[in-house]
Amino acid sequence: MPSLCNIIAAALVLVAVAPTATVAATAKKEPTPQQQKMKDCAAKWGEEKKAKQVSGKKAHDEFMSTCLKG
Numbered sequence: 001m002p003s004l005c006n007i008i009a010a011a012l013v014l015v016a017v018a019p020t021a022t023v024a025a026t027a028k029k030e031p032t033p034q035q036q037k038m039k040d041c042a043a044k045w046g047e048e049k050k051a052k053q054v055s056g057k058k059a060h061d062e063f064m065s066t067c068l069k070g
Contacts, residue, residue, distance in 0.1 A: 041067035 031039065045063050049055060054063075 037068060 041064055048063055
């Protein structure tokens with residue numbers, strides 16, 4: 001059975017570590033260039049769909065492929 005000192009020590013470690021874990025989890029990372037390109041192409045796809053009234057997976061895949069290459 002754990003002693004009271006061990007329990008208190010474990011609790012103190014958790015209290016000390018928890019705030020740093022929370023700060024690290026909430027820190028916003030910048031997207032990688034590839035992630036940003038995907039985001040930009042997805043936005044362009046939304047405009048393309050409205051302008052040309054296209055839909056479907058095949059049209060989306062073709063558009064994204066072309067957009068990501070360019």
